[in-house]
Amino acid sequence: MGLGLDSRGFSKFLATVFLVIAVAGKIAAAASYSPAYQGSSWRQAHATFYGDETASETMGGACGYGNLWNSGYGVATAALSTTMFKDGYACGQCFQIRCVSSPHCYYGSPSAIVTATNLCPPNWYQDSNNGGWCNPPRDHFDMSKPAFMKIANWKAGIVPVSYRRVPCRRTGGIRFQFQGNAYWLLVFVMNVGGAGDVASMAVKGSRTNWINMSHNWGASYQAFASLYGQSLSFRLTSYTTRQTIYVWNATPANWQAGMTYKSYVNFR
Structure with a gap:
């Protein structure tokens, strides 16, 4: 049984079929497309540092990355407070940190981008506002000293900061x-x-x-x-x-x- 179409009608029929296929393909592609991670909004926290200018004490850490030079993270790293560390599921996240509201901030409030590679454990023997900086529920960054020195004078010890999640720009694959x-x-x-x-x-x-x-x-x-x-x-x-x-x-x-x-x- 034929379709009852002449050559012109058949051409229009094929064009319609191809259009439907093309549209369906675009819809399927859109459904499988995953947009790139965009980061988060700014929040407030505090930051300290550990180790010295060589960052040798930051090697290893609770995330298990070992030698941070060999694993590609270098010295632009930070340990996260318990609340932020999320039992290790925050390992590898990237943060932009900016010193604010402190005379120790460098002029222009420059920022540093760090990768979470370690845990800053709570210190229950000290008050959360006086030494127990990483006690829950505080958001706190214990940065490598080279990273801290990008945003503030290291003699400050602790500074208030603004921070946000940012996309991790990595070279090569996982x-x-x-x-x-x-x-x-x-x-x-x-x-x-x-x-x-x-x-x-x-x-x-x-x-x-x-x-x-x-x-x-x-x-x-x-x-x-x-x-x-x-x-x-x-x-x-x-x-x-x-x-x-x-x-x-x-x-x-x-x-x-x-x-x-x-x-x-x-x-x-």
Whole structure:
């Protein structure tokens, strides 16, 4: 049974079909598009510093990034108060910090952009307004000394600041540092762009289905499974934006504990 169309009518019919397909394609693309992280509004807090000008005491830290030079963060870092640290889910987040309302602020109130790499633990033996700066529910940054010296005279000790979340501008893709053994895979997630944080993670071996990983501590996730001899892929979801990305074949089949593997995929 024919459509009952002449050549001109059939051409119009095809044009309509192609238009519908094109529009549907644009709608599908829009539905799958995830906008880049835009940051947050300004808030108030206080800032101190720890360590010296070399920032050697800031290496390591509660997020588990190890040597911050090797992991790409350098000395532009800060430890967050308990309220802000969120049990390690804030690891990797980026903040713009500006000194305000203090004679120790540098002229023009310049700002510093830092990455959260450590926890500033509470000090319950001191008042929150007199030494216990990181006690809940205070928002507080314990900055590396080089970062603090960008916004204020270090002799101030503590200064009021304005801060906001900003997108993390990273070079290259997410990095995965491996620890563990034949039956336990521990992965430290580093160099995360966009919102900078990770809420959940899963791993897939070349011979397995997806295995949900549990949060260990800081920026690390673990899977209790035997995955040796398989290339590994990862699925990561951002803590802030809930955006999910896939890193396919992030490692070769002969991956080893103690190694760091760089990907070409990152959050926006």
